[in-house]
Amino acid sequence: MSDDEKKLRPATRLVHGGGLRSQFGELSEAMFLTQSFAYPTMEAAEARFKGEDPGFIYSRFSNPTVAMFEQRMCLLEGAEAARATASGMAAVTAALLAQLRAGDHIVAARALFGSCLYVVEDLLPRFGVASTLVDGADLSQWKAAVRKETKLFFLESPTNPGLEVYDIRAIADIAHEAGARLVVDNVFATPLLQKPFELGADVVVYSATKHIDGQGRCLGGVILASQALIEENIHNFLRQTGPALSPFNAWTMLKALETLPLRVAQQTASAARIADFLAEQKEIARVLYPFRSDHPQAELARRQMTGGGTLVTFDVAGGKAAAFRLANALKIVKISNNLGDAKSLVTHPATTTHQRLTPEARALIGVGEGLLRLSVGLEDTDDLLDDLARGLSAARG
Numbered sequence: 001m002s003d004d005e006k007k008l009r010p011a012t013r014l015v016h017g018g019g020l021r022s023q024f025g026e027l028s029e030a031m032f033l034t035q036s037f038a039y040p041t042m043e044a045a046e047a048r049f050k051g052e053d054p055g056f057i058y059s060r061f062s063n064p065t066v067a068m069f070e071q072r073m074c075l076l077e078g079a080e081a082a083r084a085t086a087s088g089m090a091a092v093t094a095a096l097l098a099q100l101r102a103g104d105h106i107v108a109a110r111a112l113f114g115s116c117l118y119v120v121e122d123l124l125p126r127f128g129v130a131s132t133l134v135d136g137a138d139l140s141q142w143k144a145a146v147r148k149e150t151k152l153f154f155l156e157s158p159t160n161p162g163l164e165v166y167d168i169r170a171i172a173d174i175a176h177e178a179g180a181r182l183v184v185d186n187v188f189a190t191p192l193l194q195k196p197f198e199l200g201a202d203v204v205v206y207s208a209t210k211h212i213d214g215q216g217r218c219l220g221g222v223i224l225a226s227q228a229l230i231e232e233n234i235h236n237f238l239r240q241t242g243p244a245l246s247p248f249n250a251w252t253m254l255k256a257l258e259t260l261p262l263r264v265a266q267q268t269a270s271a272a273r274i275a276d277f278l279a280e281q282k283e284i285a286r287v288l289y290p291f292r293s294d295h296p297q298a299e300l301a302r303r304q305m306t307g308g309g310t311l312v313t314f315d316v317a318g319g320k321a322a323a324f325r326l327a328n329a330l331k332i333v334k335i336s337n338n339l340g341d342a343k344s345l346v347t348h349p350a351t352t353t354h355q356r357l358t359p360e361a362r363a364l365i366g367v368g369e370g371l372l373r374l375s376v377g378l379e380d381t382d383d384l385l386d387d388l389a390r391g392l393s394a395a396r397g
């Protein structure tokens, strides 16, 4: 990032950052749908493979459109380097595997996105990496889990679906004291509302599928870290194993970043209003929203986030039957497990994303039978409130 670019505010960086241009001087970023690149001479090919010439070689690991997306993400996050991946799970899996080897140990907060939980709990141990799951809000559990082989800490905050907020700075300090690194999955907070690097994280990962695309089109992911960490650990792992982001998807994400601040601001404002509305309804037993004063970590949320986020989780009195009646009555809000989309989406975690867990494991992370997670989209907030009022009257039965 040049000194001039550092002075720019985020919205400007997201419109102008990542400016690779062809000889045609196109205004909008070009989509380079090419697998490989041709070299003018054998000597040029030799220089490129030796790393003496920085040009592109093969789109499994380098492509101009993907590079523009990575540059724009670096500018947004304030990171030195980034690598894009085919999905959020490719980003998480690569970020963890590339830093671990047999004999190492990882500590993770138990409230993880389902597939992240699979990677930590099932996949890593198959390759000799031990894992310990902790209650992420309890700092003493992070401390107690440390072993001399501990290499990584991993967490999401706010969590899915309970929107619990963890103290990233305190957890980063515990990791660093133990000689470990902290990896933060920052999907729920979005790159705009929470800056994990400023709080001490070493690696930040995203599912770009969510708010970054934000319009339900493409899967994608990104890993951000220091130049050294990307070069030493991440780059070669991705280059050789190949979970590459398609240039088409990279272009979609790159253009979507231009409107990310507008979308996240509107969705967050709408979510805050909806949370307040739901909290007043007798059909709703409990509302979880990080910026409401009744949230258990409201003070921490206000310290480490600049907005409460675009998701609202709430417990419908009357359990599964009432929650199903409410969701089934919605006409604008769609039933889908995706999030961060322009369309508002509702999901019942206990029977979908968290179905694989035992009832005891669900209880540990607060996933009850009446719990619904609402991802607030870009519709007019008043239409969403009308839709939810329709759902509430159906919940009464």
Ligand SMILES: *Cc1c(COP(=O)(O)O)cnc(C)c1O
Binding pocket: 087, 088, 089, 090, 092, 113, 115, 116, 156, 160, 185, 187, 188, 206, 207, 208, 209, 210, 219, 220, 221
């Ligand atoms: C969606 C999601 C992922 C996985 O991303 P995909 O793009 O679906 O692979 C990982 N972590 C969190 C918190 C997510 O919401």
